[in-house]
Amino acid sequence: MPTFVYMTRCDGCGECVDICPSDIMHIDKKLRRAYNIEPSMCWECYSCVKACPHQAIDVRGYADFAPLGHSVRVIRDEEKGTIAWRIKFRNGKKDMELLAPITTKPWGSATPDLAKVPAPSKEMRDSQLLFNEPKYIRMDDGGLHTLQSNGLEIKKGVQY
Amino acid sequence: MFTSNPFAALSASIPTVYMQGYIVVMFLLVMGGTILDMLHKKSAQYFFENAKKAKKSAKRSVGGGEKVAIATSVLVKEVLTSGEFDNPRRRLSHLLTMWGTIIFIVTTAIMIFSPSSTSTLLPQLWHIGALMLAVGGYWFWFFIRADVAAEGLSSFRLERADLFILSLLATSTFALIWSFTGGGLTVFFALFILSSTVLFGGVYWSKFAHMFFKPAAAFQKRVIMADGGRENLPPDYDLTDPEVQRKFPDVPTYMGKNPPNMGLCIKAERANHY
Numbered sequence: 001m002p003t004f005v006y007m008t009r010c011d012g013c014g015e016c017v018d019i020c021p022s023d024i025m026h027i028d029k030k031l032r033r034a035y036n037i038e039p040s041m042c043w044e045c046y047s048c049v050k051a052c053p054h055q056a057i058d059v060r061g062y063a064d065f066a067p068l069g070h071s072v073r074v075i076r077d078e079e080k081g082t083i084a085w086r087i088k089f090r091n092g093k094k095d096m097e098l099l100a101p102i103t104t105k106p107w108g109s110a111t112p113d114l115a116k117v118p119a120p121s122k123e124m125r126d127s128q129l130l131f132n133e134p135k136y137i138r139m140d141d142g143g144l145h146t147l148q149s150n151g152l153e154i155k156k157g158v159q160y
Numbered sequence: 161m162f163t164s165n166p167f168a169a170l171s172a173s174i175p176t177v178y179m180q181g182y183i184v185v186m187f188l189l190v191m192g193g194t195i196l197d198m199l200h201k202k203s204a205q206y207f208f209e210n211a212k213k214a215k216k217s218a219k220r221s222v223g224g225g226e227k228v229a230i231a232t233s234v235l236v237k238e239v240l241t242s243g244e245f246d247n248p249r250r251r252l253s254h255l256l257t258m259w260g261t262i263i264f265i266v267t268t269a270i271m272i273f274s275p276s277s278t279s280t281l282l283p284q285l286w287h288i289g290a291l292m293l294a295v296g297g298y299w300f301w302f303f304i305r306a307d308v309a310a311e312g313l314s315s316f317r318l319e320r321a322d323l324f325i326l327s328l329l330a331t332s333t334f335a336l337i338w339s340f341t342g343g344g345l346t347v348f349f350a351l352f353i354l355s356s357t358v359l360f361g362g363v364y365w366s367k368f369a370h371m372f373f374k375p376a377a378a379f380q381k382r383v384i385m386a387d388g389g390r391e392n393l394p395p396d397y398d399l400t401d402p403e404v405q406r407k408f409p410d411v412p413t414y415m416g417k418n419p420p421n422m423g424l425c426i427k428a429e430r431a432n433h434y
Contacts, residue, residue, distance in 0.1 A: 008206075008377050012306035013247055014431035027306045029313070030321045051426060053246040055393055071392040081415065081422035084394035092217065097394055099408040101415045107425040 001059045001072075002039030003048055009056030010034050016048035016057060050076040050083070076102065162287045163280040166343035167271045173345045179272045182353075186360040193363025194372055200364070203373050211380055219388025230382045238378040247430065253304050256296025257328070258371075263289030264332065287339065293332040301325060323358070324366035330355035 003025070005016075010033040016025040017034060024038045025048050034057070036042060049057045061070060069090035076083045085098040120131070129144075147153060167179065198204045222230070237243035242258065245251035267286040271277065302308070302315050318326070334355055338348035363369055384391055397404045399419050405412040411419070 009381075011245060011250075013250070014306050015426075018431045019426075029317075030319050032306050032321065053427070054244075055391070073391075073393045075394050075396075077396075078425035078427055079421050079423065080397075080399055081419060082397070082399065082411065084397060086392060086394035088392050099394070099397055099404070100410055101419075103422055103425075104414050105422075106420060107423040107428075 001044045001061045002042035003036050003044075003057050003059050004039075005034050005036070006056045006058065007031065007033050009054045010052075011054060011056075013053065015051045015053060019047045019051045021045060021047060046074060049074055078107070081107075162284050164339075164343075165271050165277075165283045165286075166339045167268075168275065169343045170345070170349070171275055176272070176275045183269055183272055186356070189360045190363055190368070193361070194369045196364045197369040198373070203369075207373070207376055207380065211383075214380070214384045214389050214391065215387075217389040217392065218384075222383055222387045226386060227383065230386060231379060234375060234379045234382060239375050244374075244378060247304075250300075250304055253296045253300045256292045257300065258296075260289045260292030260294070260296055260332070261328065264293055264335070265289075287336070290332040290336050290339075293328065294336065297325060297329045297332065301329065320365060321367060323362050324368050327355050327359035327362060327366070331359050 012027055012032040012034065014027060014034070017027060019025075022041050022043055022045075024036055024041050025034055026037045027033070028035050034048075039060075044059065046059070049059060055073070055075060059072060061068075061072070067090050071088045072085065073088075074083065074085050081101055081103040083100055083102050085096075087096045087098075088094065117132075170179070242251050242254040245254060263285055267282050267289060271282050271286065305315075308315050331352065334348050334352035338346060338352050341348055343349070359366075359368070397408075399405070399411055399415065400417065405417065
């Protein structure tokens with residue numbers, strides 16, 4: 001679902017240029033408005049759509065994925081800490097609204113102060129566990145959960 | 161220097177009626193260029209077609225009184241104070257350039273059409289307007305432009321779209337130099353007239369016409385938000401509203417019934433790609 005820019009809404013601020021992980025949002029050299037230079041390389045992450053302060057970026061769904069004429073629009077409100085979606089079908093009959101939290105604490109207030117954390121011992125370095133595991137993943141009730149320890153096995157083929 | 165009317169001294173060399181004729185021709189060029197620009201870009205057609213399309217997804221109709229209130233807020237926020245810009249630097253630069261241009265052009269017209277006026281306020285405003293325009297314009301040109309600030313391109317890379325800002329900057333710069341060097345028929349006067357003719361005559365090729373269609377686009381955007389259509393965007397939820405909390409129980413569960421302001425996050429940083 002490659003992105004496109006409503007030129008009448010864009011003010012060329014460059015937020016989408018900054019955030020695009022595929023580096024395909026650029027500023028048009030003549031119009032000084034953002035545009036997607038290579039829609040086929042867009043991986044539909046919605047980063048630019050969410051970052052745009054004017055909601056000037058929209059996403060055009062491929063016909064095999066979503067019915068033509070549908071609309072999936074989003075507003076990420078950083079100050080409220082929520083993300084709101086609205087999905088509307090072509091005929092307008094299906095019009096869904098979704099709202100979800102994206103943070104429960106003010107931004108930047110829960111950054112770990114790694115300078116105060118004691119350095120890992122040699123034993124910890126040689127272990128297969130990552131930094132602060134198992135504490136951070138709350139597996140302090142025992143070892144790592146594996147498929148084997150849970151009596152599971154990988155099945156061949158596409159799983160539905 | 162600031163209090164002397166440079167056009168009064170010029171009237172000794174050029175009859176006032178010629179100067180007045182020049183102003184009228186420039187006015188007609190702006191009007192003609194804007195109409196041609198609208199016909200070529202089909203911006204008016206797009207505007208009405210988009211408004212028609214948006215009306216279909218409207219949830220309620222916006223009354224006449226409400227439209228007047230919307231037009232007033234567009235005038236106050238978008239037109240007079242350039243509220244569309246989120247970036248405060250760009251907003252300030254646009255305010256300086258816009259108000260500088262308006263003050264400069266209006267005082268020029270008044271001084272030329274009332275040559276007998278001995279007011280010292282008008283020449284002062286004329287100089288202040290030109291200075292505001294130059295400060296806002298050069299700031300924009302060298303530091304704020306998206307292709308310079310975000311794309312890392314050279315400040316001296318020129319495009320046809322630059323015709324507007326460059327002719328605007330040239331007009332104010334040569335006007336100030338002409339005035340500070342004593343006025344009269346000099347090479348700076350010729351450059352001032354040349355750049356202002358390019359500015360007003362090049363409306364079709366420049367973005368001068370944006371001052372006419374931008375307020376219309378801002379008005380339409382606000383009407384779309386007021387009629388509930390919101391261009392298919394989700395509503396602006398009030399997280400403390402019990403109805404919103406009932407509809408989306410994740411919000412009170414994880415954030416509490418009265419979530420705090422979470423801060424600016426990504427908006428705390430200015431876009432600076434390079």
